[in-house]
Amino acid sequence: MPFGWGRVSYMWDYRSKWLELPFPVSEYEQRIDKIRKMMEPEKIDCLLVHGNRADRAAVRYLANFEDFYGGDSVVVIPAREAVGMATNAIMHGEPMHSGIQQVWMEDVRCAAHPRTVDKAWTIWDQLEDMLKERGLAEATYGVSGDYADDVVAFIRERFPKAKVKKVTGLLPRAMAIKSRLEVEQIRKACAGADAALTAVMENCKPGVSEYELAGLANEAMFRLGAEETAFPIAMSSGPRAGFKHTAPTDRKLQLGDLVYTDLGCRVGGYYSDCSRNRAVGEPTKEQRHFMEANVLINEACMAAARPGAVIGDIAKIAIEVAKENGYEDYLYFRGHGIGTTTHVPPSFFPGNPAKLEENMVFCFEPMLVKKEFGTGCVEDIYRVTKDGVENLNKCPARWW
Amino acid sequence: MPFGWGRVSYMWDYRSKWLELPFPVSEYEQRIDKIRKMMEPEKIDCLLVHGNRADRAAVRYLANFEDFYGGDSVVVIPAREAVGMATNAIMHGEPMHSGIQQVWMEDVRCAAHPRTVDKAWTIWDQLEDMLKERGLAEATYGVSGDYADDVVAFIRERFPKAKVKKVTGLLPRAMAIKSRLEVEQIRKACAGADAALTAVMENCKPGVSEYELAGLANEAMFRLGAEETAFPIAMSSGPRAGFKHTAPTDRKLQLGDLVYTDLGCRVGGYYSDCSRNRAVGEPTKEQRHFMEANVLINEACMAAARPGAVIGDIAKIAIEVAKENGYEDYLYFRGHGIGTTTHVPPSFFPGNPAKLEENMVFCFEPMLVKKEFGTGCVEDIYRVTKDGVENLNKCPARWW
Numbered sequence: 001m002p003f004g005w006g007r008v009s010y011m012w013d014y015r016s017k018w019l020e021l022p023f024p025v026s027e028y029e030q031r032i033d034k035i036r037k038m039m040e041p042e043k044i045d046c047l048l049v050h051g052n053r054a055d056r057a058a059v060r061y062l063a064n065f066e067d068f069y070g071g072d073s074v075v076v077i078p079a080r081e082a083v084g085m086a087t088n089a090i091m092h093g094e095p096m097h098s099g100i101q102q103v104w105m106e107d108v109r110c111a112a113h114p115r116t117v118d119k120a121w122t123i124w125d126q127l128e129d130m131l132k133e134r135g136l137a138e139a140t141y142g143v144s145g146d147y148a149d150d151v152v153a154f155i156r157e158r159f160p161k162a163k164v165k166k167v168t169g170l171l172p173r174a175m176a177i178k179s180r181l182e183v184e185q186i187r188k189a190c191a192g193a194d195a196a197l198t199a200v201m202e203n204c205k206p207g208v209s210e211y212e213l214a215g216l217a218n219e220a221m222f223r224l225g226a227e228e229t230a231f232p233i234a235m236s237s238g239p240r241a242g243f244k245h246t247a248p249t250d251r252k253l254q255l256g257d258l259v260y261t262d263l264g265c266r267v268g269g270y271y272s273d274c275s276r277n278r279a280v281g282e283p284t285k286e287q288r289h290f291m292e293a294n295v296l297i298n299e300a301c302m303a304a305a306r307p308g309a310v311i312g313d314i315a316k317i318a319i320e321v322a323k324e325n326g327y328e329d330y331l332y333f334r335g336h337g338i339g340t341t342t343h344v345p346p347s348f349f350p351g352n353p354a355k356l357e358e359n360m361v362f363c364f365e366p367m368l369v370k371k372e373f374g375t376g377c378v379e380d381i382y383r384v385t386k387d388g389v390e391n392l393n394k395c396p397a398r399w400w
Numbered sequence: 401m402p403f404g405w406g407r408v409s410y411m412w413d414y415r416s417k418w419l420e421l422p423f424p425v426s427e428y429e430q431r432i433d434k435i436r437k438m439m440e441p442e443k444i445d446c447l448l449v450h451g452n453r454a455d456r457a458a459v460r461y462l463a464n465f466e467d468f469y470g471g472d473s474v475v476v477i478p479a480r481e482a483v484g485m486a487t488n489a490i491m492h493g494e495p496m497h498s499g500i501q502q503v504w505m506e507d508v509r510c511a512a513h514p515r516t517v518d519k520a521w522t523i524w525d526q527l528e529d530m531l532k533e534r535g536l537a538e539a540t541y542g543v544s545g546d547y548a549d550d551v552v553a554f555i556r557e558r559f560p561k562a563k564v565k566k567v568t569g570l571l572p573r574a575m576a577i578k579s580r581l582e583v584e585q586i587r588k589a590c591a592g593a594d595a596a597l598t599a600v601m602e603n604c605k606p607g608v609s610e611y612e613l614a615g616l617a618n619e620a621m622f623r624l625g626a627e628e629t630a631f632p633i634a635m636s637s638g639p640r641a642g643f644k645h646t647a648p649t650d651r652k653l654q655l656g657d658l659v660y661t662d663l664g665c666r667v668g669g670y671y672s673d674c675s676r677n678r679a680v681g682e683p684t685k686e687q688r689h690f691m692e693a694n695v696l697i698n699e700a701c702m703a704a705a706r707p708g709a710v711i712g713d714i715a716k717i718a719i720e721v722a723k724e725n726g727y728e729d730y731l732y733f734r735g736h737g738i739g740t741t742t743h744v745p746p747s748f749f750p751g752n753p754a755k756l757e758e759n760m761v762f763c764f765e766p767m768l769v770k771k772e773f774g775t776g777c778v779e780d781i782y783r784v785t786k787d788g789v790e791n792l793n794k795c796p797a798r799w800w
Contacts, residue, residue, distance in 0.1 A: 008771050054454035054470065068632050070454065092734050097644045147547055215623030223615030227647040228632040232468050243408070244497045247627040334492050371408050
């Protein structure tokens with residue numbers, strides 16, 4: 001094996017001493033049970049869940065593995081035999097530098113990443129061993145993941161008697177409905193976002209730069225336990241506020257600006273994604289009306305949100321309120337489920353016949369975007385309760 | 401077209417007013433020229449460069465497009481005809497929410513992302529139009545990108561008379577050698593990392609938590625113009641310091657701890673990746689010797705670094721100094737080129753016969769990692785000069 005390989009052992013006996021999980025192991029076992037029940041009607045003997053840095057949510061959800069190096073990971077969920085994981089997202093060829101100690105599964109097999117070593121076992125060699133040991137050489141496999149073509153090719157090549165089919169919707173469906181502990185974890189991510197939004201809103205004063213505001217926002221999130229940003233912070237003021245998502249610049253705020261920020265963080269694998277807007281100084285009548293209209297849209301829509309509510313019907317409410325306020329042409333009706341990534345079902349767009357279900361957790365962000373004027377968008381995170389929704393954010397909506 | 405599509409036009413006439421680039425357009429034109437020269441011996445009529453969030457560096461390098469939504473982007477570089485780009489990394493179905501105004505290329509075609517809209521033109525439809533307009537239906541294509549299988553399939557399906565081959569090494573090779581302006585940009589990213597490292601090192605005091613240190617570090621980077629972190633900050637103290645890369649926790653520093661942090665940011669598309677370590681309070685003799693040995697390894701290796709130096713030979717120097725200091729068993733010899741991602745050539749590992757070239761820019765991070773004791777690793781970024789190397793970082797190496 002290559003230089004430097006595995007001196008800090010990644011075997012369970014060693015790494016279990018260092019295990020730090022956001023949840024008890026029973027939480028993960030319940031997820032595996034849930035996935036296995038979903039596999040039954042699909043007649044799948046073993047589900048292989050692929051993840052990489054572009055599609056990381058399911059691997060974090062199932063294994064608590066966070067790929068911060070860049071590689072391929074595959075979680076193995078047989079219908080009956082023991083679960084496991086293989087990965088080559090192994091920095092410096094050194095599993096314990098790569099967060100492997102955070103994975104609750106006992107059977108984890110690491111392969112060196114081709115980028116930093118000259119030769120090594122591959123992730124496919126490791127997977128082949130694992131699946132053979134479980135007696136699955138002739139099984140029916142389901143393969144999940146946006147970039148899982150290589151997994152399908154692996155099965156076809158190494159297990160020619162096995163069957164394989166792609167099952168793209170299964171994991172997103174499972175991940176859309178949250179457990180009690182997941183909701184609590186998202187609440188922590190929301191607390192980080194709330195602190196960051198508050199820091200930005202309170203410091204929107206003439207002469208303060210967008211860079212400084214971004215600095216304050218990120219300090220607040222990491223101080224409250226963020227392990228990473230959710231996405232690059234959006235910070236726009238003045239004319240650029242009408243673009244919604246732009247990176248901060250050295251521009252200093254001026255009296256009369258509209259300021260818009262959209263930010264979030266990841267805490268224990270769970271994301272927040274929230275936004276606020278305000279004027280620098282006293283808003284003009286038009287600015288106030290614009291920002292108020294957005295809050296009214298939010299309130300009207302969320303008053304109608306409950307289990308069984310159709311997303312397309314909620315969109316109609318938003319359009320109606322926007323029209324009443326003269327802003328129909330500037331409305332984008334948007335929202336998305338959130339969890340171990342910023343986008344899981346449900347997706348909010350006009351005409352969507354999908355229904356809300358209890359314990360879905362979603363970002364709601366109907367927005368008014370008027371070019372060269374500003375963005376009116378308050379984005380909060382809601383949990384669908386038994387008969388309505390609960391806002392998981394605490395930062396005030398109105399800063400005017 | 402779907403709801404909300406393109407109200408803020410992404411056509412050049414409109415978006416060019418809002419263009420903000422880290423470099424003059426001539427810098428990008430020179431890159432295209434460089435790529436075209438590299439295409440000649442490969443006999444490629446048109447290079448298609450794919451990117452997504454797992455493999456984003458080349459698209460940022462060529463087009464200045466940063467996918468902060470998650471999708472597929474393809475940069476089109478014909479040998480003679482005009483360059484262009486197509487992407488579906490389009491948030492809310494709204495190109496100007498997605499940073500499209502930052503792309504210098506005039507011909508950019510946006511396709512809605514399937515995730516937030518019900519139906520839309522695909523990126524493949526847009527690409528087909530673009531390539532037909534350039535008369536390339538029967539061309540020889542080169543396809544670049546770690547996840548570019550879909551691009552190959554697209555050519556085979558829509559242009560059956562075309563030839564297509566994968567050219568994986570071309571872009572990394574081009575991106576390894578930096579222009580003067582690129583070095584200046586990396587210097588800015590280093591300034592952010594230096595400020596963050598300094599904030600952490602100065603605040604390593606008993607009772608300060610890892611969370612607080614991460615907050616200070618991130619404030620410093622974003623205040624100096626970071627658009628994003630380079631990767632999740634590593635922050636470890638006490639027993640966990642021997643794992644090198646771990647997320648911050650609420651653990652409060654104690655006298656006698658070793659503390660290790662590894663961090664970086666992205667400024668105008670360019671990354672930094674730097675690390676420091678120190679003891680809380682006065683280090684023990686063993687701690688001091690351990691940290692000093694790492695700095696001595698750095699100094700000895702970088703004294704030998706220059707154009708033509710063989711990486712494997714530099715590794716031998718590191719191993720020799722580690723041995724002299726009694727730490728051979730704890731040494732990992734590592735490093736990597738950096739630019740629009742944290743990992744471009746050259747890659748530092750023992751036995752690598754690759755040679756340094758002038759204007760390569762790389763992170764050098766030989767590390768001593770001793771489990772349950774700590775990490776000794778000072779990581780700085782160096783440019784290969786005409787006859788040596790220049791350290792682009794300013795934060796002191798020794799904090800003891």
